[in-house]
Amino acid sequence: MNLEEMIAEIEALGKTCNCGNNHNHISIETMFIGTDAFAKCSSFLLEKKFKRVLLLADQNTYVAAGEKLGNTLRELNFEYSVCIIESNKIGDIVADEVAIVQALLEIDNSIDALLAVGSGTIHDITRFCSAKSGKPFISIPTAASVDGFTSLGAPLIVRGVKKTFQTVSPIALFADIEVLMNAPKEMTAAGFGDMLAKYTSLADWNFGRLIADEPFCPLAASLTKEALENCVEKVDEIALGEEEGIRILLASLIQSGLAMLLFGQSHPASGGEHHLSHYWEMEFLQKNRHQVLHGAKVGVSSVLLANLYRDWFSSGELLPKALNNRSEKIAEIISSIPTTEQVAGLLKKVGGPSTPEELGINNELVERSLKEAHLLRNRFTMLKCYNIKLSQ
Ligand SMILES: [Zn+2]
Numbered sequence: 001m002n003l004e005e006m007i008a009e010i011e012a013l014g015k016t017c018n019c020g021n022n023h024n025h026i027s028i029e030t031m032f033i034g035t036d037a038f039a040k041c042s043s044f045l046l047e048k049k050f051k052r053v054l055l056l057a058d059q060n061t062y063v064a065a066g067e068k069l070g071n072t073l074r075e076l077n078f079e080y081s082v083c084i085i086e087s088n089k090i091g092d093i094v095a096d097e098v099a100i101v102q103a104l105l106e107i108d109n110s111i112d113a114l115l116a117v118g119s120g121t122i123h124d125i126t127r128f129c130s131a132k133s134g135k136p137f138i139s140i141p142t143a144a145s146v147d148g149f150t151s152l153g154a155p156l157i158v159r160g161v162k163k164t165f166q167t168v169s170p171i172a173l174f175a176d177i178e179v180l181m182n183a184p185k186e187m188t189a190a191g192f193g194d195m196l197a198k199y200t201s202l203a204d205w206n207f208g209r210l211i212a213d214e215p216f217c218p219l220a221a222s223l224t225k226e227a228l229e230n231c232v233e234k235v236d237e238i239a240l241g242e243e244e245g246i247r248i249l250l251a252s253l254i255q256s257g258l259a260m261l262l263f264g265q266s267h268p269a270s271g272g273e274h275h276l277s278h279y280w281e282m283e284f285l286q287k288n289r290h291q292v293l294h295g296a297k298v299g300v301s302s303v304l305l306a307n308l309y310r311d312w313f314s315s316g317e318l319l320p321k322a323l324n325n326r327s328e329k330i331a332e333i334i335s336s337i338p339t340t341e342q343v344a345g346l347l348k349k350v351g352g353p354s355t356p357e358e359l360g361i362n363n364e365l366v367e368r369s370l371k372e373a374h375l376l377r378n379r380f381t382m383l384k385c386y387n388i389k390l391s392q
């Protein structure tokens, strides 16, 4: 199935889903992964009658894709300017107030649209600027590294604190397959980690729905599950960096992103494992440490939770009494999570980290985050339930 068919099918299914939640209209006009993505992007810009665009990239993604895209635009005499987002004082590219102001200063009346040429961070900066300036943005992923390309949420760091703002999704996405295949291996491994995180996020969502009436949409859940399964099936091709594997990985990440977009909240793709990752990220920020890729963190935190959730459930006495009559259903949810060894094995196969030590996270931080990360979000996860029981 090509990506345009994917959007049409999800839109149609959304209309028939009677889960009771509002389903967002997916306003992405077109998406493409392939060899002539930049030519397709240029034709799209001409079709839209845009006169001038702003390319937002960082030093690396400009070299990886921005130059090539710029050349394609120049051949068509299309006007564009470039904003290379600078790194912060420790050399990281972060979506903070400094980067945002740098980008906003480049946007004036002559700009018709913004092009996010990069990975998740460049997309977060562009998405926010797009919402604030009212100029549409187009996604040009340079690595299959996260599921957030098409989402509404922009996690930003303001005065050292991370906060997610609801902004806008892109109007189109064009991914050059060669650029994706040439991306650093750890970026691809991170994208795979963000997909594996769906084992625990989906389990947490099913649990939250059962225990705390968290809003639930079976369509968004099954789209996310299907994306996860497609990806795991192609783990060997992804590990080898083969075209088919990379294509399936990005398509799965996009499908997971669309499920969130449809549902309007991040439940399908973000559970306790994402809360642990936010906790670690905040700790790194406070200590001025270099950030670790989002997908690398959530891959590792999924391994930790696969272990914790199984142990918690099998130890029985830790389960709140109120849950006893639902233990069969909870057992079913727990059995949907592979074992720690299986999740870690999949991560290792693609060359991704599978232990906190590999991320530079020590035992003290792991233990503290397992006790406190659930406080970062209001969402009812097994991690939250586990902690409530511990404190009783
Ligand atoms: Zn994620």
Ligand SMILES: [Zn+2]
Residues within 6 Å of the ligand: 017, 018, 019, 020, 021, 023, 216, 217, 218, 219, 220
């Ligand atoms: Zn629904």
